[in-house]
Amino acid sequence: MRGRGFREGTGASLVVAIGSTAVFTILSGVLAFLLWIAFSIYAIVEIVGDGRPSAIAMALIVVLLVTTLTVLAAVGIWLIGRSLLPAKRDRRL
Numbered sequence: 001m002r003g004r005g006f007r008e009g010t011g012a013s014l015v016v017a018i019g020s021t022a023v024f025t026i027l028s029g030v031l032a033f034l035l036w037i038a039f040s041i042y043a044i045v046e047i048v049g050d051g052r053p054s055a056i057a058m059a060l061i062v063v064l065l066v067t068t069l070t071v072l073a074a075v076g077i078w079l080i081g082r083s084l085l086p087a088k089r090d091r092r093l
Contacts (some may be wrong), residue, residue: 016081023073034065 038061046053 012081016077019080020073020077023077027069027073031065031069034069035062038065 039058042053042057042061
C-alpha cells in the first residue's frame with residue numbers, strides 16, 4: 001500500500017517526459033529555420049532602406065523568437081500533462 005501512491009503517475013510522467021524531449025528537439029530546428037527567415041527578411045529591408053544594420057534590432061528578433069517559441073512549448077506541455085493526469089477528487093468516505 002505504501003509504494004502504490006508513488007507509482008500511480010509513472011506512465012503519465014514518462015509520456016510527458018518523452019513528449020517534452022521531442023518538443024524541445026523539434027523546437028531547436030524550428031528556431032533555426034525561423035531565425036534564418038527573420039534575418040533574411042531583415043537583410044532585405046535593410047538593403048531597401050538605409051543599409052545600416054542595427055545590432056539592437058537583430059538581438060530583438062532573436063529574443064522575441066526564442067521567447068515566443070519557449071512559451072508556446074511550455075503551454076503545449078502543460079496542456080498535454082493536464083490532459084493525461086486525472087482530476088483530483090475528494091476521497092472522504
